[in-house]
Amino acid sequence: MLRLFKFTQIGLVAITLLSTTCAVSQAGEISQSNRDIQVEQLVDGLGIPWGMTFIGPERLLFSEKSGRLRLLRLDTLELTDIKGAPTVVAEGQGGMLDVAVSPNYSRDGWIYFTYSKPADGEATTTLARARLDGTQLKSWQDLLITDSATSTRVHYGSRIAFDHQGHVFFGIGDRGDRQQSQNTENHIGTIIRLNLDGSVPADNPFNNDPGTRNEIWSYGHRNPQGLVFDTRTNRLWSIEHGPRGGDEINLVQKGKNYGWPVISYGKEYWGPVAIGEGTHKAGMEQPRKVYTPSIAPGSLLIYQNDDFPGWNGNLFSGALKLRHLNRVSLSDTGMPTGEERLLEELNLRIRALAQGPKGWIYLSTDDGRIMRLRPRKP
């Protein structure tokens, strides 16, 4: 059952808030109007689809936070359960989280996963990989069971990124214990960098720092819910939830401290109280962009195609709280030059994003849909 959402987009060149309209039509009824963008719903009624990755041009693998892995065939819209995933702590923000194919997928077949792994009544963000044989996962390997177990069920981070130079990155949130984000003796509040087999790269920043976890690439993060490596510029980007206001886009660099909870642009939830020491401090990095009020980002994507004019190289994130698809254009030096809020009319919590064949953008929503955004060719 294919349902269509359509809306008008005005002013693709000028990056401004859009005035859009949205209409729902029946399957197959694609209007031939002059509208620029079309949203199609492929499937609904899913659990919360948290991570999505293409394992073939017509095959979208996704996780449901409850612990399930499923495959969606785009040509038939058939759904298939994938077996062989381990037990996850599917409580609060935890569960089966991100999925991402290896940059060498065509020759190595590895699929990477993050999940909340049970740990003596606590739960900890864990990076794993496995291969898919038919509908069965084989050779499951936990690559890093991080030292970030707490009894809370929040702030697992968990998005996965690859630099195409042999490294995998993933983020871990502050696990509800914010002071630990400044403590590099554990993995809480960090972004991790490993070789693809899970070993620690020889050039990681804390390799010669005894007592420090040498898997750490950067620290002082609150809860990175989007992480993406731009292979064209060699930049690693994260997007993170602030406390109340102060969501951040960060350009993640080796060994740097992103300041949580010492500096933040957000306020405490319980009132107009600043957090920590303010917004700036020597030795701590400034975000490249701040969102106040918070949009609550659920993902991050670098769009790499010319199919949507002007979007090549832009950052996209799904917004959970302010319910839209966020687009940020960047200068050559990686400074944000504009922001656009797309799909507000859908009023859906947008979670995962993936770029698919033909350059279309696939998105999932917390109410259990997978949709796609495609250009409307005249």
Place this chain on the structure above:
Amino acid sequence: MLRLFKFTQIGLVAITLLSTTCAVSQAGEISQSNRDIQVEQLVDGLGIPWGMTFIGPERLLFSEKSGRLRLLRLDTLELTDIKGAPTVVAEGQGGMLDVAVSPNYSRDGWIYFTYSKPADGEATTTLARARLDGTQLKSWQDLLITDSATSTRVHYGSRIAFDHQGHVFFGIGDRGDRQQSQNTENHIGTIIRLNLDGSVPADNPFNNDPGTRNEIWSYGHRNPQGLVFDTRTNRLWSIEHGPRGGDEINLVQKGKNYGWPVISYGKEYWGPVAIGEGTHKAGMEQPRKVYTPSIAPGSLLIYQNDDFPGWNGNLFSGALKLRHLNRVSLSDTGMPTGEERLLEELNLRIRALAQGPKGWIYLSTDDGRIMRLRPRKP
């Protein structure tokens, strides 16, 4: 039927010519000696396997120069014919040539091909792509039928490389008409750079030069038979046949002239006669490495793994005439620091190379074998 070639390697650290021994044993008889490297023959009796690429961890797609595409399953050694390839001019050095999966293969499913396309009794190097559906190629697209048709059947170039930034490169030889390598009004003797869909990138070097083919990235090439992009260093490397002596490894840069036939380190075939104006000329690039006598390279690979100690980031090429596997180590600035000649004892014309799962090196030979090189773990 698995046959094993084994030999001893001495001095992996020092880059010197090896003293090796080679023995052939029966299937499955893997000696547990201290030898460092093992060569396994997977299959023989093939046509000339010209190009090879992994489309899955156990699935090696390869071309036979005669025009056939075949799939080798590594687990069962089963061979399957792939249907749907176009007619090729399978004469001389032409035929079905390189095959290479898209860097976005997991989501776009494209496989890229080069072949000698019939052109009014002549033949021309052509870049194409298609998708594989079972054993059938679908959606075949000729992306660039190059302006390099001649009546000769030599010097097609044809190796394919990707920069993982949205571009595909391939080389074209001088097509037996050497003066054309200096003429950028056609594609002869050039390396081409296109977007993955075959369109011309906006930042190609000759876009604003009327009368020049704007698909050209570099020119003055004789016959690039290896081409590889190192995603870690963002360097594009070619390896080219010299005339008699003077094979070259070139660091290929935007808009540069690599000098053929004005400068060369080789001699004319018919005697000790230098070619052109010598070895150097202002405005023309020097090779990074020269082989005299010629080894006749058939391929180029950047090895990206630690499975063979010390080989990570090295350039490998199959040698057709001097029958070995050539290894060149590089400094951080891309200067060759040493050369090693491996597998000389096999006495086989080594054609295509591919890095496979687990970091093993797969190679084909002109007498119709596919073999692999693997470390012998103690």
